[in-house]
Amino acid sequence: MKSNIRIAVAALVTCTVVLILYSNLFLKDVNTSVDVTWSKTTTKPKVGVLPQQQPTAEAPKANPITKPRLRRYVPRPVISPIKFSPEFRRTIPQNSGFWNRKFHHSLKQLDLGNVSHLNSSTESSESLQANIPDLNSYSALYHQFLHSMHFRTPDLLINQPNKCRSNGQPERVTLLLGIKSVARNFEERQAIRETWGQEGLTGDGLLVRRVFLLGTLPSDVPDLRALMAFEAQQHGDVLMWDFKDTFYNLTLKDHMFLEWTLQHCSQASFIFKGDDDVFVNPGAVLRYVKSLTPDKASKLYAGQIIYQASPHRSTSVKYYIPQSFYDGPYPPYAGGGGFLFSGALLPSLYSVTWIIPFYPIDDVYTGMCFHALGVEPEKHPGFQTFDIREQDRENPCVYRDLLLVHRRSPQQALRLWRSMKSPLLTC
Template sequence: MPLRFTKTFTAMALVSSFVLVILYSFLNMPVTHSRREAVETPSVTNISPARAPTTATTSEKRSSTQPVFSTTAVPLVTISEAFIKNIPKNSAFWNRKFHSLVKELAITGGHPARHTGCRPQTTESLRMNIQDFNSYPELYQEFLAGMDCRSPPIIIDQPDKCAPVSGTKQILLFALKSTPGHFERRQAVRETWGKEEVYGESLIVKTVFLLGQTSGDDPNLDKLLTFEAQEFKDLLLWDFQDSFYNLTLKEHVFFKWALYRCPNVSFIFKGDDDVFANTPAIFNYLQSLDADKASKLYTGQIISDASPLRDVKIKYYVPESFYEGPYPSYAGGGGFLFSGQLLKSVYLISQYIPFFPIDDVYTGMCFKALGIAPEKHIGFQTFDIREQDRENACVHKGLLLVHRRNPQQTKRLWRNIHSPLLTC
C-alpha cells in the first residue's frame, strides 16, 4: 500500500510540474516575441556603426539600402512654398510628377510615406505621358524608365567607416564620386588630401568613394575592386550601372548610406575624384563657423539663374516636354560642403523630389525644398582657375577646391603647398 501511494504521488507531481511548465511558457510567449521584433527593427539614430557587424544580418541588409526610422525620430516633411511656386504647373512630365507628390504629402499631413523598391516605367506608359518620347536619346529613355528605382542593393559596404575615434569630436566625411576604373585617381586622393587623419584636436577626416557597376562592354574589375575594398576600406559599390544619368541615383543612395552608417557625421564634402581639395584650408573654414551657420551649411561655387539647355547635342540637355522652369541656385557638383545635421532632412525630402538627370541640380532642388539657400564661397573653383595659375602652389594654398587635376598634378600640388621652402 505505501508503495502504491508513493507511485501515485510521484505521478501526480510530474503531471503538475508539466502543466506548470506549459502554462509558464504560454504566459511568457508574447514578451519573447516583442523583444525579437524590437531587435529586428533597428533605428537609424540608435545604431552604433562601431558595433555593426561586417557580415550583415537580415534586418541589417534591409536597412543598409533603406534606413529604418523609429516613429518618434521621423520629422514631418515640409516643402518650402518658394520651391513649389518655382515649379510651373504644366504638362511637362517632371513637373506633373512633382506636383502629384506634393499633393500626396499634403494628404499625409507631412508624414513621409516610404517610397521603396523599384517601380520602373514601361515604354508604353512613357509614350503615353510624353508625346515626343521617341525623339529622346536612348540613354535619356533609359533614365526615364528607371527614375522611380531608388533602392539598388549595396554590393561592397564599409560598416565601420564612421566608428568613433578617441579624442575627436567631429567627423568630416569626403564622399567622392568615382568609377570602377579610376584606381589611379583614388590612390592619389588617399595619399594626399583624402588621407584619413586627425586635424587639430577636434576633426577627423574619413573618405569613401562612391561606385556603380561597369557596363557589359567594359572589362570585369570585380576581383580588383574586392581587393581594393579590403585593402583600403573606403569603397562603396552599388548594383546599378555607373553612368552620367545615374549620378543622381548615386547621390541618393549615398544619402541613405550615410544616414545609416554615419548618423553623427558633422560635415560632408561631396565631390568628384579628380578635384584637388585643400584639407587644412577646409578645416580652418569649418572651425571659423558659429554653431547656427554650421548647422545650415550648404556651400561651394554657386550657379545662379540657370535654366535647362535644349540642345540635344549638349551633355546637360533637358527636353522641354520633360521639365519646364528655372533651376534653383545650386552648388556645382565638382565639390561642395554641407552640414551633417541636414542629412536626415535632405534624405526625407528627396522622396518628394523626382529624380532629375543632372545630379547637382537635383541636390540644389532638395536643399531649396528645405528652405536652405546655398552660400557662395570664393575658395571653391569647380570651373578651374586661370591656366597660368594651375601649377602655382601659392594660389592653390588659398583655395578650398579646384577642378580638375590629374593624379600627378594632385600629388605635386599637395607636396608643394606643404613644403617648408614655399614662401607665399
C-alpha cells in the same frame, strides 16, 4: 595495423575540429571593416517608412570575389516629417513638362499625407508614351533613366560599416569626404588617398573620414570586380551599389550616399561631396567650417553657386534636357564638382529625395532638395569648380586660401600637394 587505425582516427578528429573552427569563423557576423556581398534582394517601401533589407529565403549565390558571407540586416532610416518651402513650390512651374507634373503630383500626395506612391519603382513604357509626346526622340540613356527614375533601393555590394566607428563606438567625425568615382579610376582614388583625402586626426583634433562612391560597370567592359574587392579590403574606403554607373544615375548615387551616411556616419558634423578629379585644400576647408557660427553651421550648403540657370536644349550638350521632360528655370545650386553641407541636414535632406522625383543632372537635383528645405546656398569664393586662371594653376601659393579647384589629373594633384607641403615653400 592498429597503429594505422589510430593515425587515421586522429587525422579524422583533427580535420573535424578544423572544419568546426573554420565554420564558426566563416559564419560570424559580417559587421567587419569591409563587407563584400554580391547578392540581389527585392525591397519595396512601406507607407511612411523606408524599405528594409529583409533576409532572403533563397540560398545565397556563391560570391565570385570572396567567400560567401551572411548578409547583415540593416534597417533603412524612417522618413522625417517634411514641410516644403513655399518659394520652392513656386519655382517649379505647373505645366506640361513630364517631370513638372510628377513633382506637383508628389507634392499633392504629400499634402494629403499619402506616400504610398513611393512603392513605384518603374515607369512603364505605356505610361511614358502617353505622357511624353516626343518620347521616340529621347536617347537610349534617357529611356533607361525614365524607366528607373523612381528606383531608390539598390543593393549595397561593398560596404564599410565601421568607417566612422572606433572600438565599436561612433567617432566624432568632423568632416566626411564622399567622393564620386567609377570602378576604373584606380589612379584618381590612389592620388586622393596620398594627397588631400588623407584620413585621421588633424593637429587640432579634428577627425576626417573618406569614402569613394561607386556603382557597377556596364557588361561590355572588362570585369573589375575582383580588383574592386581587393581595393576595398586594402583601403577600407570603397562603397559600391548594384546599379550601372552612368551620368544619369549620379542622382541615385547621391541618394544612396545620404542613406549610407545616416546609417553608418550620422554623427558627421560636415559632409563634403565631390568628384574624383578635383583638388581640395583640406586645411582651408576645416578652417572655414571652424569659423562658422552654430546657426550657420547647422544650415550650411556651400560651394560655387550657379544662379539663374535653365536647362540646355541642345542635344549635343552633356546636360541636355528635353523641354517635354522639364520646362522651367533651375533654383540656385552648387556646382557638382564639390560642395559642403551640414550633417545636421542629413535626415531632412534624405527624406526630401524620396519625395522629389529624380532629375538627370545630380547637382541641379541637389540644389532642388536644399531649396525645398528652405536652405539658401552659400557662395564661397574658395570653390573654383570652373578652375582658376591658367597662369596660376602651377603656383602652390595660390591654393592656400582656395577650398577646391576642378579639375586636376592624379599627376597634377601629386605635384601640387608635394609643392604645398614642402618646407622650402615661401609664399
